[in-house]
Amino acid sequence: MSLMRYSALQIVKQAFAANRGWKPVWREPEPKPHYDVVIVGGGGHGLSTAYYLAKEFGITNVAVLEKGYFGSGNAGRNTTIIRSNYLLEGNEPFYEFSLKLWEGLEQDFNYNAMVSQRGVIDLYHSDGQRDAYARRGNAMKMHGVEAELLDRDAVKALLPYLNYNHARFPILGGLLQRRGGTARHDAVVWGYARGADSRGVDLIQNCEVTGVRRDETGQVTGVETTRGFIGCDRLALATAGNSSHVGRMAGLELPLESHVLQAFVSEAIKPAIDHVITYGASGHFYISQSDKGGLVFGADIDGYSSYAQRGNLAMVEHAMEEGVSLIPGLSRLRVLRSWGGVMDMSMDGSPIIDKTHIPNLYLNCGWCYGGFKATPASGLCFAHLIAKDEPHYVARAYRLDRFQRGLAIDEGGKGPQPNLQ
Amino acid sequence: MASLITCPHCGVRPREEFSVRGDATPVRPLPNASDEAWHAYVYLRDNPRGQIREHWYHEAGCRRWLVVERNNVTHEVVSVTDAASKTAGGAL
Numbered sequence: 001m002s003l004m005r006y007s008a009l010q011i012v013k014q015a016f017a018a019n020r021g022w023k024p025v026w027r028e029p030e031p032k033p034h035y036d037v038v039i040v041g042g043g044g045h046g047l048s049t050a051y052y053l054a055k056e057f058g059i060t061n062v063a064v065l066e067k068g069y070f071g072s073g074n075a076g077r078n079t080t081i082i083r084s085n086y087l088l089e090g091n092e093p094f095y096e097f098s099l100k101l102w103e104g105l106e107q108d109f110n111y112n113a114m115v116s117q118r119g120v121i122d123l124y125h126s127d128g129q130r131d132a133y134a135r136r137g138n139a140m141k142m143h144g145v146e147a148e149l150l151d152r153d154a155v156k157a158l159l160p161y162l163n164y165n166h167a168r169f170p171i172l173g174g175l176l177q178r179r180g181g182t183a184r185h186d187a188v189v190w191g192y193a194r195g196a197d198s199r200g201v202d203l204i205q206n207c208e209v210t211g212v213r214r215d216e217t218g219q220v221t222g223v224e225t226t227r228g229f230i231g232c233d234r235l236a237l238a239t240a241g242n243s244s245h246v247g248r249m250a251g252l253e254l255p256l257e258s259h260v261l262q263a264f265v266s267e268a269i270k271p272a273i274d275h276v277i278t279y280g281a282s283g284h285f286y287i288s289q290s291d292k293g294g295l296v297f298g299a300d301i302d303g304y305s306s307y308a309q310r311g312n313l314a315m316v317e318h319a320m321e322e323g324v325s326l327i328p329g330l331s332r333l334r335v336l337r338s339w340g341g342v343m344d345m346s347m348d349g350s351p352i353i354d355k356t357h358i359p360n361l362y363l364n365c366g367w368c369y370g371g372f373k374a375t376p377a378s379g380l381c382f383a384h385l386i387a388k389d390e391p392h393y394v395a396r397a398y399r400l401d402r403f404q405r406g407l408a409i410d411e412g413g414k415g416p417q418p419n420l421q
Numbered sequence: 422m423a424s425l426i427t428c429p430h431c432g433v434r435p436r437e438e439f440s441v442r443g444d445a446t447p448v449r450p451l452p453n454a455s456d457e458a459w460h461a462y463v464y465l466r467d468n469p470r471g472q473i474r475e476h477w478y479h480e481a482g483c484r485r486w487l488v489v490e491r492n493n494v495t496h497e498v499v500s501v502t503d504a505a506s507k508t509a510g511g512a513l
Contacts, residue, residue: 242470245469253461253465254465254468255466257443303440305473305493307470308493308494312424312436314435347463403463404460404464
């Protein structure tokens with residue numbers, strides 16, 4: 001299928017043709033009886049996997065199966081933050097690889113994903129937290145990633161609207177990653193979908209997988225779906241939030257628990273917050289401003305097992321309290337929308353991109369609430385694993401058996417408690 | 422809704438009074454059990470959709486460990502029992 005290139009010239013050209021020349025962004029094919037690779041899950045990760053499988057590894061006889069519509073799950077339920085300010089060896093190179101892909105993404109897939117490197121500032125509120133952030137910044141530098149430790153005055157110059165007179169949680173400074181920022185989540189999904197489709201990948205929406213068919217040797221032969229049986233040589237699961245549910249169909253028991261995470265958008269206001277700010281004094285809170293003007297913010301997961309895409313008022317109140325404690329002016333705003341997404345909370349807060357005990361079944365799961373920023377690298381590394389049957393070098397640590405082998409990647413030092421990650 | 426929990430000792434109380442430990446179904450293996458058994462107990466979860474049993478601690482109330490049986494899709498609470506009672510089905 002020929003791809004219409006998007007450009008300023010194209011807009012002018014189409015304008016002169018009364019905008020009648022625009023084509024659908026992707027096809028709506030009927031599922032074929034058999035594919036080389038079937039990817040379950042049409043979120044950011046599944047679609048980016050399909051895109052890189054086709055573009056980087058030349059595997060185009062691929063289908064992406066999505067139970068709803070693309071971006072209806074967590075791809076459309078996040079706070080759109082991109083960053084690579086991690087501490088641990090297993091994480092930092094992966095997330096930096098992802099940030100580098102973000103930096104070239106729009107040119108790469110010819111779609112405006114509104115990647116905005118406005119800077120991410122993690123605030124610290126105690127001497128101990130300052131030392132921990134200095135250590136994290138140094139760990140980033142050891143991996144060739146810039147990081148700046150800001151003192152109180154430097155933070156005040158950048159973010160004058162914060163509450164600097166808080167007696168209980170004083171703002172002492174922050175760790176700044178200038179290359180971090182935000183991207184438009186829907187556009188990321190659409191860009192990857194368009195890029196995959198134009199290379200021959202079949203994108204199939206409203207197609208829920210209801211079973212995994214295996215032969216007598218245990219190999220996967222295909223999936224039962226609401227649109228009939230679809231055969232495949234290799235099956236790839238990218239269904240974070242519901243990984244245990246889909247994994248069970250193939251006989252997997254996973255180190256995951258599903259939890260709901262809420263996020264909120266305020267009414268639109270003039271440009272006020274031109275960074276991503278995170279606050280770690282009394283829980284966890286993060287805020288940025290979308291290009292439409294709404295303040296986008298969120299806090300921790302609700303803390304109990306949930307598959308409901310809606311949360312509890314206790315966490316709503318907690319998030320608002322944190323926000324107003326950090327930015328008193330927030331109390332004047334109205335919240336326009338809130339939503340919940342179902343997270344795969346893993347036992348160490350880190351994801352899994354690995355093979356399974358079934359030779360042709362591949363697994364991508366456990367993104368906790370950090371999956372959005374990982375979308376490009378997750379797709380590329382998962383595609384690498386599926387195409388070459390060996391892990392990409394930046395994703396080697398994300399093994400399924402790491403808990404059994406004592407190699408957990410516990411970024412937050414929380415232990416095997418999924419609701420605390 | 423999981424916003425209100427009916428504690429068997431204290432009555433109806435808001436969710437904020439409780440802290441959640443997690444899945445109440447794994448049973449602690451014997452100290453000399455195999456590494457596989459301990460791995461399964463500490464790390465692996467069924468994580469079903471639907472009716473589940475969870476350990477909740479009534480931190481700001483009676484300070485008892487409770488087993489909350491509820492639906493994790495609808496957030497409906499079915500029953501709340503003291504974790505030490507026989508009907509709750511076992512110790513921590």
